[in-house]
Amino acid sequence: MNQMGIAFELLGVGMITVFVILALVVILGNGIIMFVNKFIGEEPKVQAVDSSSPVVTINPQKLAAIVSAVSNVTKGAGRVTNVEKQ
Amino acid sequence: MGILENLYKMTAIQDIIGNPGYLLMLAIGAFLLYLGIRKQYEPLLLVPIAFGVILANLPGGNMGVVPSNLIELGEGHTKNLLEIAHDHGIMNFLYYSLIKTGFLPPIIFMGIGALTDFGPMLRNLKLAFFGAAAQLGIFTVLISAILLGFTAKEAASLGIIGGADGPTAIYTTIKLAPHLLGPIAIAAYSYMALVPVIIPLVVRLTCTNKELLINMKEMDKKYPSKVKIKNLRAVKIAFPIVLGIVVSIFVPSSVPLLGMLLFGNLIKEIGINVARLTEAATGSILNTATIFLGLTVGATMTAEVFLDFKTIMIIVGGFLAFAISIFGGVMAVKIANLFNKKKINPLIGATGLSAVPMASRVANDIALKYDSSNHILQYCMSSNISGVIGSAVAAGVLISFLQ
Numbered sequence: 001m002n003q004m005g006i007a008f009e010l011l012g013v014g015m016i017t018v019f020v021i022l023a024l025v026v027i028l029g030n031g032i033i034m035f036v037n038k039f040i041g042e043e044p045k046v047q048a049v050d051s052s053s054p055v056v057t058i059n060p061q062k063l064a065a066i067v068s069a070v071s072n073v074t075k076g077a078g079r080v081t082n083v084e085k086q
Numbered sequence: 087m088g089i090l091e092n093l094y095k096m097t098a099i100q101d102i103i104g105n106p107g108y109l110l111m112l113a114i115g116a117f118l119l120y121l122g123i124r125k126q127y128e129p130l131l132l133v134p135i136a137f138g139v140i141l142a143n144l145p146g147g148n149m150g151v152v153p154s155n156l157i158e159l160g161e162g163h164t165k166n167l168l169e170i171a172h173d174h175g176i177m178n179f180l181y182y183s184l185i186k187t188g189f190l191p192p193i194i195f196m197g198i199g200a201l202t203d204f205g206p207m208l209r210n211l212k213l214a215f216f217g218a219a220a221q222l223g224i225f226t227v228l229i230s231a232i233l234l235g236f237t238a239k240e241a242a243s244l245g246i247i248g249g250a251d252g253p254t255a256i257y258t259t260i261k262l263a264p265h266l267l268g269p270i271a272i273a274a275y276s277y278m279a280l281v282p283v284i285i286p287l288v289v290r291l292t293c294t295n296k297e298l299l300i301n302m303k304e305m306d307k308k309y310p311s312k313v314k315i316k317n318l319r320a321v322k323i324a325f326p327i328v329l330g331i332v333v334s335i336f337v338p339s340s341v342p343l344l345g346m347l348l349f350g351n352l353i354k355e356i357g358i359n360v361a362r363l364t365e366a367a368t369g370s371i372l373n374t375a376t377i378f379l380g381l382t383v384g385a386t387m388t389a390e391v392f393l394d395f396k397t398i399m400i401i402v403g404g405f406l407a408f409a410i411s412i413f414g415g416v417m418a419v420k421i422a423n424l425f426n427k428k429k430i431n432p433l434i435g436a437t438g439l440s441a442v443p444m445a446s447r448v449a450n451d452i453a454l455k456y457d458s459s460n461h462i463l464q465y466c467m468s469s470n471i472s473g474v475i476g477s478a479v480a481a482g483v484l485i486s487f488l489q
Contacts (some may be wrong), residue, residue, distance in 0.1 A: 003232045006487070007241065011225040014483045015218070021333055021479045022218040022472055028328050029211045029321075032315055036320045042316040071359075 058083055094411060101145030107389030108143050109188045109310040114392070115139035115384070118272070122369035131380050138300030138384020141177065141467030150388040154264065157182065190348040190379045191257035195478075197372030199350025200252070200364050202442065202474070204325055205318060206467035213434055215418070215466055217472025220438025221480045223248030227407035228484075234399060239263045242484040244400055247274045248407025250281070251440035255344060256383065257297040258481045261489055268387035269397040281441045282448045284405075288412040289452060297420070300431040302465050309428040322355040323451045333479070339489075340482025344475065349408065354419030376484065413470065431463075433489035437466040440473045 063083060070078045094100065102108050107188050118136030122129040142150035152174050157165045172180035184190050207214055224245040231241035239262040246258040247270060255274040278285065289298070315321055326348035334341045353363045415438030419430050433449040446466035453460045 003238050004229070006238050007225075007229040007232045008173060010228060010242070010484065010487055014225050014480055015221065015481050015485070017213070018221050018476045018479050020455070021336060022214050024332055024336070025207075025212045025214050025329060025475060028332060029214075029325060030210055030313060032321050032324045032328060033208070033315050036324065037316045040320045043319055059371050062321060080113055086293040 091372040098147075099266045100143040101325045103460070104163050105145075105389060107393050108145055111387065111392060112140055113141035114336050114387075115143065120380070121276070121279070123151060125279075128252075128275045130346075130376055131275050132279070133273070134377055134380025135384040137383040138177075139268075139387045140384075141381070142385040143389050145383075147207065149177040150383055151382065151386040152177055153391075165486075177385045179377055181385065182329070184378055185256075185260060188257060188260050188342065188453070190375050191253040191260070192342045193375045194253045194379065195370060196350035197367050197375070198442075198474075199326075199347035199352075200354045200367040200372075201430070202347070202351055202354075202471060203235050203467075204322055204351060204471060206330040206464045208315065208318070208321055208325065209469045210465055210468040212466035213430070214421075214472035216415050216435045216438040216469035217474075217476040218434065218438070219418030220411045220415035220469070221476045222474055223409065223411030223439070224484075225478070225479070225482050226410050227403050231399070231403055234403075236399070238395070239488050240266055240396075242488055243270055244403045245407055246270075246413040246477070246481055247277065247400075247404035249409065249440055249473075249480055250274075250408060250445070251474060251477045252278060254343060254440070254477050254481045256379070258484055261485050266390065266396065266400065267383060268392055269400045271383040272387070273400050278441050278444070281444045282283055283363070284408050285364055285412055285436050285445060288416065289433060289436055289449075290441060292413060292416050295456065297423075298453065300429045301457060301460045302434075302462050303460070304430055305428050305430075306340040306402045319355070319357075322351065326352040326355070329475075333475075337482040339371070339486040340479050343481065347478065384429055408439070412436045415439065424427050429468045431460070433460055433462060434465050434469050437470040438473045438476070440477050442470050442474060443467065445473075446470045448449060 063080075066083060067080050070080050100375060115136050116140060120133055122132035122136055130471065134241060154164075156174070157170055157178075157306045159165060159214040164396060165173065167179055169184055170182050205479035226245075227248055228238075228241045230244035231244045232238060243255075243259040243263040243266055246255045249255065252271070252274050256271050261271045263270075269338040311462040330341075330345055330348040333344055350367050353360045415435035416432045417435070418438070419432040423429050423432075431453060433453050439445060439447045446463055449466045450461065
């Protein structure tokens with residue numbers, strides 16, 4: 001096939017492929033949204049910090065160690081949501 | 087007298103007098119540095135590229151990238167990396183190990199993926215179609231370039247500039263026409279820096295005031311979306327995994343770019359558990375890759391290669407590819423508006439080429455000039471991000487057809 005033939009074929013195939021892939025992006029995106037809405041549900045909301053309670057600052061290194069320890073012991077299943085000093 | 091003669095021979099003066107093209111290339115390198123430093127045109131890439139141009143054109147420095155026939159030994163064999171470093175210097179070692187192998191562009195794509203938020207696209211999925219229409223410039227300039235005497239592989243490398251995506255343009259050119267890498271990289275990054283000039287120019291020529299006044303938020307209120315996302319984080323994690331697998335089935339040749347982009351995005355969305363990986367992908371790895379990519383691409387621009395009529399054609403063709411891609415996106419919106427009640431601002435189509443997020447910011451600024459309450463950034467980001475996917479797919483099609 002001559003060069004112009006290849007060029008026009010590329011125009012057709014290229015534009016169709018790009019449209020098909022982006023159509024797939026739309027379809028897959030909608031599919032994932034519907035799946036997540038049905039089977040996983042809403043994202044857990046982060047609780048607002050009670051401004052009346054005393055704010056306790058925790059050393060970031062200690063916090064990282066606690067998060068890491070919980071993650072290790074629970075094999076990644078557990079999550080630290082709150083750390084309070086007694 | 088003999089000492090003076092030896093001293094003279096040791097310097098590069100006689101080479102420069104013998105080939106004034108070196109001086110012209112040094113001037114071009116200095117001009118590109120000016121654009122990067124003073125005008126801030128994509129400085130992260132233009133500064134290393136410009137300095138690479140200067141290094142490559144210092145006679146005797148042995149820093150210019152040599153044509154691949156000089157490293158070929160015949161019968162499909164090439165020199166190994168140690169031999170390349172020994173015979174042609176460290177820049178050729180870097181070029182043939184990191185660029186010629188196609189290693190760095192996907193690595194940069196991984197970093198871009200880790201910096202990209204698919205959220206705006208997932209919230210406005212229908213707008214992703216305009217990222218496809220805005221790839222029109224790639225293929226129309228490919229046809230024009232063949233008419234002007236380029237080979238199909240060279241024309242494809244020139245056309246991909248219209249995708250407005252630097253790593254994609256470089257990756258495609260490495261695969262199809264590596265001898266044009268320097269001018270194509272310069273054209274791609276220069277025009278990306280000129281997006282604030284090119285988009286308003288095309289929009290002024292193709293859109294009416296009435297169209298530019300279409301307020302997207304009001305349209306959303308009038309015609310609200312039926313799909314609500316309950317858990318955006320989960321969707322954002324699943325999206326790159328599913329999309330990566332499906333696209334790799336349809337266009338396998340786009341996987342090196344798109345796969346790495348989606349991997350980068352996935353580690354970003356997973357969050358704190360892989361924060362160190364995200365930090366590396368967007369920090370040290372991306373920055374190192376950018377430095378080596380810029381320097382080695384610049385070093386391909388030796389006087390013998392760059393001072394050629396094809397370079398001028400690439401500069402002109404690159405601009406046309408950009409402008410036609412923007413035009414394609416705008417026209418796609420106009421056609422969609424003919425059939426839908428919910429009208430779309432054509433500026434959203436104009437951002438269908440990559441150049442994330444600059445194209446979206448420029449389009450948003452234009453919209454705000456016409457209506458100060460019309461914030462369209464989030465909508466533009468949808469077609470803008472889909473443009474990244476679109477140009478990577480277009481590159482995959484070109485490579486699989488022509489390589």
